[in-house]
Amino acid sequence: xxxxxxxxxxxxxxxxxxxxxxxxxxxxAYTSTIHCKxxxxxEGYLKCNFLDEEHPSYHEKEIVFDEYDVKVVKxxxxxxxxxxRIKTEIILFGKTSEIFLTLSDREEMRFPVLLxxxxxxxxxxxxxxxxxxxxxxxVKNEH
Numbered sequence: 001x002x003x004x005x006x007x008x009x010x011x012x013x014x015x016x017x018x019x020x021x022x023x024x025x026x027x028x029a030y031t032s033t034i035h036c037k038x039x040x041x042x043e044g045y046l047k048c049n050f051l052d053e054e055h056p057s058y059h060e061k062e063i064v065f066d067e068y069d070v071k072v073v074k075x076x077x078x079x080x081x082x083x084x085r086i087k088t089e090i091i092l093f094g095k096t097s098e099i100f101l102t103l104s105d106r107e108e109m110r111f112p113v114l115l116x117x118x119x120x121x122x123x124x125x126x127x128x129x130x131x132x133x134x135x136x137x138x139v140k141n142e143h
Contacts, residue, residue, distance in 0.1 A: 002123060003093055006130030010138075011113065012091040016063055020135070022054060022111050025126050029116035031073055031085075034101040035109055036063065039084060046084055048103055052112040073102050090119075092134040094141065097123065 005025055012019045036048035046065040052058050071085040083102040090099045099119050120126065127133075 002125045004127045004130065004133060005092070005120070005124040006133050007126065007128045008111070008131045009092065010132060010135035011115075013088055013113075014091060014096070015088045016050075018050065018052075018055075018058055020055075021052060021058075021113055023113040023115050024111035025120065025124075026114040026116055027120065027126055028076070029114055030118050031071065032099055032101050032116045032119045033073075033083075033104045033114045035105070035112045036103050037105045039103050039105060046086070046103075050112065054112075071100075071102055093137055094134075 007025050009023050009025065010020045011023045013021060035051045037051060039046070039048040041047075044066070046068040048063055049060045050058055050063050051060070065086045068084050068086045070082050072080050073083045074080045083104060085100055085102045087098060087100050089096050091097075097119075099115075101113070
């Protein structure tokens, strides 16, 4: 049974120690993306700085990955480019799922994470009139 998800929400990424991160549900994108800068490989580790000005405690935080690969992604302007990709966990509606995220340096983007069709298709139906369905459920369950 697929759950309804709105056009934006907030999700937790426990393995990255990132919580209540705004995500944009992007049915136009195939892959899911996390926005970061200074993406580099050092001694076999992939490192980057997470970008989220809404969360001063997370903004510019360095995240280190020991497992990653490279995926060719077609960006919204039609250009294909190789991007690093990591596998992590996302929590939506109290349920933990695996998710692949490509790393993208797009500072002008309002949302630090985009959820693409590859992640959404088997789990969710998108209701563009709704927002924060998972986050509202989380807040309700915390009280």
